[in-house]
Amino acid sequence: MRSPGPRSSSPSPVLSPSPGLAQEALLHGQFGGWSSGSSAGGGSGSNSNSNSCPSSPGVTLPPSPASSSYALTLTPTNIHVQRLSPRPGKDSRLLLPVAELAGCSCPRAPAPPLLVLYWYPAGRRRKGVSRRRQVRVYLAESRAEAEKWNAAIQCLLRGMDVSSSTEFSKSMLPRPRRLLLLVNPFSGRGQAMQWCQTHILPMIREANISYNLIQTERQNHARELVREISLHEWDGIIIVSGDGLLHEVINGLMERPDWEQAIKTPVGILPCGSGNALAGSINHYAGYDMCLREPLLLNCCFLLCRGGVRPMDLVSVTTSPLPPSSSSNQNGRPPAPRRLFSFLSVAWGFVSDVDIESERYRGLGSARFTLGTLVRLASLRSYKGRLSYLPPAVINPSPDVTPQPPRRPLSRSITEGLEGFCRTPIHRTCSDMGISEQRSLRKEDGERELEREREREKERQERERERKRRRDRAQGVGVVRASSLAEDREREMEAEERMEGTSGSSSESNERQDECASGNGEEEVKEDDCRSSGTEGALDARDVSEEYGVDEGREAEECEDEPLEPRQVLRKNSAPSSQIIKAFFSQPIGGTGSEETLDADEDINGTYFQREPWKEPLDPRERSLTISSPFRHSPFSYKSKGVLDQNQNPSKPRPLSLLHQSHSNSLPPKFPSLSLSLSPTPPSSPSCASPHSSAYLAPRPGTPGSSSPSPSLRSPSQSFTFDLAEPAGPFKNRSLVSTPSTPPHDDLLPPLDQPLPTRDWVTIEGDFVLVLAIYQSHLGADLLAAPHARFDDGLIHLTFVRAGISRATLLRLFLAMERGAHLSMSSPYVSHVSARAFRLQPLSSRGTLTVDGEVVPYGPLQAQVKLHNSLKLATSHNDLVGKWVLCRYCAYCIRLCIGQNLATIQGDTNY
Ligand SMILES: Nc1ncnc2c1ncn2[C@@H]1O[C@H](COP(=O)(O)OP(=O)(O)OP(=O)(O)O)[C@@H](O)[C@H]1O
Structure with missing residues (x-):
């Protein structure tokens, strides 16, 4: 039934004008009473903060229709209730602010078509303001009517944009929110599970929230859990404990590989600890008076059910x-x-002294x-x-x-x-500083170096071809002798080259030594041997060097029996890289070290991830x-x-x-x-x-x-x-x-x-x-x-x-x-x-x-x-x-x- 708009009439049975009704009315309808109400304003109401929750969702209500009837008007912020048969001395009107509702429901058939409102008005207590639970039940003319009202109120509770022209139906509601509740049964005075039964779960059900409750079994259990779970299944992770468990959860989220996304998961706290600092802050920011224990819990639980999220x-x-x-x-x-x-x-x-030393008085x-x-x-x-x-x-x-x-x-x-x-000389020796210097040196040399390298490579290939030709010729004469002759000739040539190299200019020598080192097939074999005898570490180092531009020739420094001393002398500029390689080689390979590398990658800076x-x-x-x-x-x-x-x-x-x-x-x-x-x-x-x-x-x-x-x-x-x-x-x-x-x-x-x-x-x-x-x-x-x-x-x-x-x-x-x-x-x-x-x-x-x-x-x-x-x-x-x-x-x-x-x-x- 579409609301005809607020009626401006008193006396009953028509609603009297009120400031709230100046707002657009979304729905208006007439309802019968249900059971015996006790609160002012009539209707059917029951006050309860206890476990007995006769009208919680899913619980069959006793069929006790009341004789009274009510006119209800729904606006974006309030539900106006007008008792149509006023009782003498009692106020016939009641205002239910939507902001004070935790939720509403419409019990399924065969239950009568009821509209159940879970109302938590603030009430003054000895210490601070706390909410008291009131359940108000109205009997609609039909199930469709009850469901429409239920849908309209839920839309408002979920913050959806609605107007008087909105056709309210169950289908327009978003899916119920899903919360993961993590309960530390030992927090505070050990009442967390009890309070779950009596306060938390009833209110969460009333708010039409789906939940999964997990009791933590040990310290860091929650941390491990949130590191593993798939977070997209949850609209929020709620801690039913003190601040310590939330600390675990936040750090668990930050330890995930997808922490950037994970940390956006809303988290909340329902205070069952002894300090409850964050809950106190939430209570304060929400504008409530300071309170402790159950009143604080009810306030926080109510806020949670309303679903607002703040950064x-x-x-x-x-x-x-x-x-x-x-x-x-x-x-x-x-x-x-x-x-x-x-x-x-x-x-x-x-x-911190008080916090930790007072652990012994936890029972208080x-x-x-x-x-x-x-x-x-x-x-x-x-x-x-x-x-x-x-x-x-x-x-x-x-x-x-x-x-x-x-x-x-x-x-x-x-x-x-x-x-x-810690003291880490070796790794710091092969740290980023050495590498970056080496890299910058190479940068400075730049293209000239590259050009020389290309020329050397060309000459090397040319010589290689020449040697091959000689070998082939020798093989044609007599395999054993000819080959040895060819080898002798090669050695002579190499010796000549070496002599030329040492007597030439330093840069020239440098080049020739390079040629020598790389141009001789036999030496290549030896060098390779040397590399392979250097175990995997050498290979790793070479890989690394390729990636980081460290000199290729440095491995030769490890082959002390090779005739490469001149090269070593002439390669002074590559000292940092050789140090790096030495550092790599000096690492014992295998044993513990190898084991460690199984689960860890080492980077060139000597650190590992x-x-x-x-x-x-x-x-x-x-x-x-x-x-x-x-x-x-x-x-x-x-x-x-x-x-x-x-x-x-x-x-x-x-x-x-x-x-x-x-x-x-x-x-x-x-x-x-x-x-x-x-x-x-x-x-x-x-x-x-x-x-x-x-x-x-x-x-x-x-x-x-x-x-x-x-x-x-x-x-x-x-x-x-x-x-x-x-x-x-x-x-x-x-x-x-x-x-x-x-x-x-x-x-x-x-x-x-x-x-x-x-x-x-x-x-x-x-x-x-x-x-x-x-x-x-x-x-x-x-x-x-x-x-x-x-x-x-x-x-x-x-x-x-x-x-x-x-x-x-x-x-x-x-x-x-x-x-x-x-x-x-x-x-x-x-x-x-x-x-x-x-x-x-x-x-x-x-x-x-x-x-x-x-x-x-x-x-x-x-x-x-x-x-x-x-x-x-x-x-x-x-x-x-x-x-x-x-x-x-x-x-x-x-x-x-x-x-x-x-x-x-x-x-x-x-x-
Ligand atoms: N099942 C469990 N058994 C033992 N310790 C647990 C368990 N679950 C969580 N813990 C740990 O207990 C510690 C205290 O928990 P929590 O901080 O939640 O309660 P609290 O100390 O009473 O509250 P507050 O921090 O507000 O004073 C936390 O470090 C938490 O990691």
Whole structure:
């Protein structure tokens, strides 16, 4: 039945005019009541937030028609309900905003023709606003009528463009959305599965969403799953857990070869963890009051059912490598910096300490953080370190800021990233520097060289033909003697040629030696022997040389019994390539090395990339450590040489007095040793600092990425002593690089072990109580740590607290954070800044670093805003309700777009 438009009449049974009815009416009709309603406005309604869900889709409703009747009018934003037989003292009208509906249904026959509306109006609770479930059921005149209304409401819920002229039918509806739900049954207080039954699944069914629910069985299970699944089958991946599981999922997506597409898969979170920071942020952005537990879950689940999607920044984080003792290094591979992607935060000091140490109080739910905060306050620590950040004001990175030219191969960047972590002389000897020099030399020689080569080749062929003729003639006389005579003659000729060669000019000699080397058939055989005796490695090297333009004649240098010394002398210019070949030959072939080459390809730079997509080492120890307290063990802390670690007893809390450089309870009174440098480069960097830094690892002076005039000028600092053992095995210097599909390049940051750019960066060095980098508004569901943060603002919001702050002030800071009022707190020890990238260099020997609440190896770490991810979440923004909005660009690009910087936008769309 087409709506005749809103009727302007009261009293009943006609609808009275209301502001909502000023809108175009899509449908209008009369319905009977169903069962006994309890809410104002009449109709049939039932309130429920419990498991008992009598009118959920698929559940047969009890046949209890009510005597009352209703006039319903559907507009693009509301359903107006008018009770046609008003009850005294009760409001006869009810407004159901479409925005508050999770879904609607029309139960199949033989059920009566019912229109069932699942309404979640916001209601005030003790702590915050939460939605309460109400089911309203109306009996239509016919099934067709019920189905038409059902289709019309679903169209509105899905954000489809409709008007009063639209013929609503079931067929015009898009297919139901399909969600993959990943549930961590142990998150928070272990209630995730229970809440699935009572809250999540009923609402998802009501929203007509198809789903597949998988319980995770172990840590990294979700990560492995999303690496493997075919993503096009899903409209979104929803985490029913805390933030830790979402961290796994995002990194799993980024580890896929098709990560560029994969990361566009909408993801969402239904909070069942203890911190629930992202859920708190979603709740905040949607305009709801702060709330926890079930109210928060209902809000997020409701938003999920509405299906709005917002882009969200993703931050690329590079952490220090795993310590060599971990099993990932037992296969001979050196420790490599770890790249991961973060959606929430990086924390060091107080915040990460509380997060990890309060694991022991997990049973308390979110209250564990309160208790952990009090415990840590009682024994306040500070940590020495250096924090550098790139303020957002710098829009166009200068060439200085991006030391890596874009066309440099990723493998090389990664190798450089290993500086200070491993010593790799041999491979660096045959690195890109030697190759590029060789290649540039050859370029300079250019065509002249080519011409000479052609001439030599001609002469060689001519001589070859002459020899052949002689041999043929000799064969005609008497095979044995004649051939030997011919050979003698050949040898004489060759000797003559050699003599001429040595007495001629150097370039001439050079040519003749070439001829000698290649023109003599016998020598060719020997040389080939030599090559083949050089094993596959020689052949590989030759292949490589062909590809990279390395001199063909270099293999002869390996044949020491060949009469080619003059050639060697004269071929001085090819020294770099011969070094390269020597380096290749000096690699033991077979054994471990050969085995490694099975799953890895080596490039000419001495780094390697894996053929197989890189798999996160599933180190059982790492797994267990991720959610463990550093009191029991300190998994990733590295020791400065000579610092005695007296905290080996895993069961014993670490005595504060033993902390290296820690001030524990006696915090320094005022800005202890704090230095702020705006520019130039920070006093030292991990690369400069590491005594293990090798000249081989350093970029050559004057080359891109080089900041020091000479490697020898580097000044080791005591601050960053990487106590890493030399990895064993022939391929020890190979870097562990990423998947074949290269993950996005960090354009604002040099490799972790190289100095930061000299311009634009701000560096603060001193004693910190905490450093927190956050990109969402909430640090926990009840901690509004960055009130101004937006999902896609392209910014990292840094808060750092310096040593000297009193316990009382620190406590006040966290209390104020609950309301987001901490920014207005004035304390000389507390700073808040925004950045696009930062680097954190802990100088204290022990501590805890977390990324999205997960422990990462302790040591230098850096991060930059990189990608946006289309997070599946709905907001109260009308334009997004019911739509799947996928933005192609990261927030950075969007901001630039506003600034009309098209060149940079184009440059940035490649990831
Ligand atoms: N089945 C499982 N068994 C053990 N650990 C798991 C399982 N599934 C996931 N995990 C791991 O448990 C850790 C904690 O999970 P999660 O962060 O989701 O909950 P939480 O810590 O309670 O919440 P929050 O991070 O919000 O405080 C994560 O590192 C995750 O990888």
